[in-house]
Amino acid sequence: MSQLENKTFDQKITRRDLIKVFGATAVAGTGIFGASSKAFAKNAQHVVVLGGGVGGSTFAKYLRFADPDVKITIIEQYPEYITCLRSNDVIVGMHTLDELTFNLDTIKSKYNVNVVIDKVIGADYDKKTVRTEKGETFSYDKLVVSPGIDFKFEDYEGYDAEMAEGKFPHAYKAGPQTLELRRQLLAVPKGGTAIIAPPQNPFRCPPGPYERASFFAEHFKKHNPTAKLIVLDPKDRFTKDGPFKKAWERLYGYKTDNALIEWVSGSDGGRVVRLDAENMMVETDGGDYKADLINIIPNQRAGVLAQKIGLTNDSGWCPIERNTMESSLHKDVYVLGDSSIADAMPKSGYSANSQAKVCARAVADTLKGEQPGTAIYSNVCYSLAGENYGVSIAAIYEVRDGLIQPKGESAGVSPITDKVTQPILEAVYQKNWQREFVKDVFS
Numbered sequence: 001m002s003q004l005e006n007k008t009f010d011q012k013i014t015r016r017d018l019i020k021v022f023g024a025t026a027v028a029g030t031g032i033f034g035a036s037s038k039a040f041a042k043n044a045q046h047v048v049v050l051g052g053g054v055g056g057s058t059f060a061k062y063l064r065f066a067d068p069d070v071k072i073t074i075i076e077q078y079p080e081y082i083t084c085l086r087s088n089d090v091i092v093g094m095h096t097l098d099e100l101t102f103n104l105d106t107i108k109s110k111y112n113v114n115v116v117i118d119k120v121i122g123a124d125y126d127k128k129t130v131r132t133e134k135g136e137t138f139s140y141d142k143l144v145v146s147p148g149i150d151f152k153f154e155d156y157e158g159y160d161a162e163m164a165e166g167k168f169p170h171a172y173k174a175g176p177q178t179l180e181l182r183r184q185l186l187a188v189p190k191g192g193t194a195i196i197a198p199p200q201n202p203f204r205c206p207p208g209p210y211e212r213a214s215f216f217a218e219h220f221k222k223h224n225p226t227a228k229l230i231v232l233d234p235k236d237r238f239t240k241d242g243p244f245k246k247a248w249e250r251l252y253g254y255k256t257d258n259a260l261i262e263w264v265s266g267s268d269g270g271r272v273v274r275l276d277a278e279n280m281m282v283e284t285d286g287g288d289y290k291a292d293l294i295n296i297i298p299n300q301r302a303g304v305l306a307q308k309i310g311l312t313n314d315s316g317w318c319p320i321e322r323n324t325m326e327s328s329l330h331k332d333v334y335v336l337g338d339s340s341i342a343d344a345m346p347k348s349g350y351s352a353n354s355q356a357k358v359c360a361r362a363v364a365d366t367l368k369g370e371q372p373g374t375a376i377y378s379n380v381c382y383s384l385a386g387e388n389y390g391v392s393i394a395a396i397y398e399v400r401d402g403l404i405q406p407k408g409e410s411a412g413v414s415p416i417t418d419k420v421t422q423p424i425l426e427a428v429y430q431k432n433w434q435r436e437f438v439k440d441v442f443s
């Protein structure tokens with residue numbers, strides 16, 4: 001989508017532009033947003049997409065825009081997808097999980113994509129096939145993989161995946177753990193203590209733990225003002241830390257005697273090394289902390305599927321060619337979203353969506369024997385530091401010196417401000433963005 005993204009806002013996007021980007025047939029006939037259902041030629045090329053989350057769904061939809069003739073199959077393990085986007089809201093009752101639940105019905109019917117609900121368990125790159133748990137084998141010409149993240153529980157003594165499904169949910173994949181964390185937040189006693197322990201870089205949604213921390217503080221302010229949240233961080237800095245901390249000062253008494261929120265940096269001993277589940281305690285580099293609620297968000301690596309089918313390197317993430325998102329390890333295989341090593345781009349839904357669009361164009365070009373164009377990516381991370389207090393960070397990215405880097409002076413963060421209106425407006429942008437974003441991905 002680089003050609004469209006390169007347009008400035010006041011330049012009109014013409015029908016000719018659309019044809020250039022999405023292909024003439026998609027723009028003609030039923031219109032660009034209405035690819036009709038049709039049978040594919042026997043020799044049609046087949047693109048198989050593993051994972052129907054943000055990256056995979058966006059890719060399938062935009063590949064259909066770019067090429068009406070290619071056969072597309074998504075293999076997704078679950079019939080429903082719950083977005084992590086706005087899942088922190090569920091913890092404090094601002095949204096329900098139902099409102100965040102989507103499926104691939106529209107992708108299937110509107111964009112003529114074959115949807116298979118099954119778990120992928122293997123790939124054979126010589127034969128160009130993938131295998132599923134139900135025993136099916138799918139051949140591909142191009143394979144696109146967007147499997148999200150996996151957690152490194154082994155970095156914490158006394159914590160494991162089973163405990164996360166029980167008393168110590170990380171709630172960093174939306175679902176039952178999100179609801180359990182909500183239950184625990186509501187159960188924090190008067191004057192009690194909650195702990196959030198964010199992960200080490202890199203990880204999914206860099207502002208996510210700090211938005212969650214803000215929501216906990218806001219909840220305490222409204223319902224349990226003698227309670228307190230402690231953020232135990234292995235890092236000394238975090239994304240948007242300036243505007244977040246300013247918000248905490250303005251809203252939650254941060255750094256005062258009555259603060260509802262305390263943040264302990266890595267240098268001050270914030271890194272959690274052990275969970276003592278029985279005594280509801282965590283041990284950090286700086287000492288022990290006892291609490292009524294403990295929310296460890298574990299360190300992360302590429303999704304299990306990416307590890308299993310040999311797409312990761314020693315870092316635990318998937319190396320890619322920056323201009324196309326093609327795996328550096330296996331030809332004709334592309335990795336999108338959180339699993340990929342995308343340098344300066346954060347692991348966000350917005351990034352996954354932008355990468356999917358670039359990749360769809362590159363795959364369409366390559367299938368036609370054409371050279372892919374120059375990639376331009378974008379990202380905006382909106383977060384709430386309170387129900388009506390937004391903070392954001394944004395950048396356009398280009399490939400420079402072999403890395404994905406912010407382009408020119410495009411990058412920006414919300415100002416650290418005492419103004420009343422700025423954060424309110426940003427909260428409005430945030431809510432509107434989320435509503436439109438999920439439409440771009442799933443409908």
Ligand SMILES: Cc1cc2nc3c(=O)[nH]c(=O)nc-3n(C[C@H](O)[C@H](O)[C@H](O)COP(=O)(O)OP(=O)(O)OC[C@H]3O[C@@H](n4cnc5c(N)ncnc54)[C@H](O)[C@@H]3O)c2cc1C
Pocket residue numbers: 050051052053054055056075076077078081083084085086087088118119120121146147148149171172173204205208303305336337338339347348349350351352380381382
């Ligand atoms: C609390 C929180 C808040 C967030 N808020 C925002 C936000 O406001 N804005 C934003 O841009 N991003 C946000 N994110 C980040 C965003 O959710 C992720 O970056 C995004 O979902 C990444 O997309 P993906 O395609 O890489 O992975 P996912 O969307 O997780 O999709 C992966 C898919 O692959 C499937 N899969 C995995 N393995 C297999 C297999 N073996 N077989 C078949 N299917 C498989 C999974 O079931 C899943 O559907 C947030 C994240 C969290 C945790």
